[in-house]
Amino acid sequence: MAVALSHEGLERSAAAVADELAVACDCDRVAIGLTHRRLIEVHALSHGAELNGRSRELREIAAAMDEAADQTVTVRFPPQPEDRPLITLAHAELAQRQAAGALCTVPMGKDGRIVGAVTFERRSARPFEQSTIDFAEDAVALLAELLELKQRLEEPPVARLAAVVASYPKRLLGAGHGRLKIVSAAIIAAAAALTLIPVPASVVAPAHIEGAVQRVLVAPADGFLKQVHARPGDTVRAGQLLAELADEDLQLELRRWENEVSRHETAYSEALARQDRAQVVIAQARAGEARAQLEVVRSHIERGRLVAPFDGVLIKGDLKQQLGAPVRKGDTLLTLAPFEQFRVILDVEDRDVARVQAGNVGRIALSTRPDDTHAIRIVRVKPVASTVDGRNVFETEAAFEGPGPRDLRPGLEGIGKIDAGNRPLYWIIGNRAFDWLRLTFWSLSR
Numbered sequence: 001m002a003v004a005l006s007h008e009g010l011e012r013s014a015a016a017v018a019d020e021l022a023v024a025c026d027c028d029r030v031a032i033g034l035t036h037r038r039l040i041e042v043h044a045l046s047h048g049a050e051l052n053g054r055s056r057e058l059r060e061i062a063a064a065m066d067e068a069a070d071q072t073v074t075v076r077f078p079p080q081p082e083d084r085p086l087i088t089l090a091h092a093e094l095a096q097r098q099a100a101g102a103l104c105t106v107p108m109g110k111d112g113r114i115v116g117a118v119t120f121e122r123r124s125a126r127p128f129e130q131s132t133i134d135f136a137e138d139a140v141a142l143l144a145e146l147l148e149l150k151q152r153l154e155e156p157p158v159a160r161l162a163a164v165v166a167s168y169p170k171r172l173l174g175a176g177h178g179r180l181k182i183v184s185a186a187i188i189a190a191a192a193a194l195t196l197i198p199v200p201a202s203v204v205a206p207a208h209i210e211g212a213v214q215r216v217l218v219a220p221a222d223g224f225l226k227q228v229h230a231r232p233g234d235t236v237r238a239g240q241l242l243a244e245l246a247d248e249d250l251q252l253e254l255r256r257w258e259n260e261v262s263r264h265e266t267a268y269s270e271a272l273a274r275q276d277r278a279q280v281v282i283a284q285a286r287a288g289e290a291r292a293q294l295e296v297v298r299s300h301i302e303r304g305r306l307v308a309p310f311d312g313v314l315i316k317g318d319l320k321q322q323l324g325a326p327v328r329k330g331d332t333l334l335t336l337a338p339f340e341q342f343r344v345i346l347d348v349e350d351r352d353v354a355r356v357q358a359g360n361v362g363r364i365a366l367s368t369r370p371d372d373t374h375a376i377r378i379v380r381v382k383p384v385a386s387t388v389d390g391r392n393v394f395e396t397e398a399a400f401e402g403p404g405p406r407d408l409r410p411g412l413e414g415i416g417k418i419d420a421g422n423r424p425l426y427w428i429i430g431n432r433a434f435d436w437l438r439l440t441f442w443s444l445s446r
Helices: 010-024 055-071 089-098 130-154 157-173 178-196 248-274 277-303 425-444
Strands: 029-036 039-045 075-077 102-110 113-122 198-211 215-218 223-228 241-245 305-307 312-316 332-338 342-349 361-366 369-388 391-400 413-424
Touching (some): 010 113, 010 130, 029 055, 055 075, 055 089, 055 102, 055 113, 089 102, 113 130, 198 312, 198 332, 241 332, 277 305, 342 413, 413 425
Antiparallel strands (some): 029 039, 029 113, 198 342, 198 413, 223 241, 241 305, 361 369, 361 413, 369 391
């Protein structure tokens, strides 16, 4: 044992041990072999003998070692009268070819299995004494675990892993190894839970709150912003003035048409006094036209005063910094949402949209109150995708089930979870990775 531990590496350690055993057992040569893929391979010869160029000789020694290992007993050749009958064909052939007078092979066992063997050779015909055999068996029994450990350490990691896997069923089904059996049972139970037990699955998506109805107030005509009376977040009432456009030009136009109406009415009165029917008709027609133009101008002035169409909250349109700025007809100025009428918008990624349908239920947690969730129901899934923050998403509309949370305001954000049925736990954990792998393999295949 001391000699084996004093050398690094299997080959050097085994060669040193072979030298020691040759001296201790009065042998001309000692060969040490270890099991590899169910067959024994010679790893060392005593007296500094090189293994290279001895392939035939090493095969004969290995055959003798396998012969003893298969019978799991020490084989002595030539057999002595007190020995029990054993197969010694490989030993006889080795003795004939190597001109050996006596051979003895001791199997190397560990945990009930053969891990190698040691073959002792003498040139003389002096047979191996029983005391020498007993000493050899004790020495080999002590060295078996150490030499096998050195052999495993020199194997590549893949081979070591394969050996552990191959020995696993035997240790699991055999006696002892209680801790291994407990851990294995726990792993099997966990695997069964991952594979067989369905748990509720959900689709998680960012969400935000919008008004159920949003009224957009636009510029009625080209002009300039004169005054703003409300800002986003303000509560407004129906008819409340929100913003005004500059109307100086319209006021001039208004006075011009008022003068036109007055002038034509005067002409109408004078023609009526003269009983000039033709002039009466002309003045009357021109006065009507002027009144119509006057109403148009008044309408433009009135439309330039943007008022709230209903009670609600202003959600867009901070125009305080744009006073005097030009606006064009149709430009969006303000956006208004009604009180207590909201909808939930979820941005569902394209990989999850197939599991979301109208009627699915779920819950939403807002960032203002993450500990308070509220039930929602999917109303509609937009059929066209859009890009949000670099992600391809489908806008999904949902409504609150029952009364929504208090102090709800358009623009609040949170996280929504949509129920998607029951799925095994392994699918919930790894479905995105599986989908990515399937797409990758498909894209790489022909």
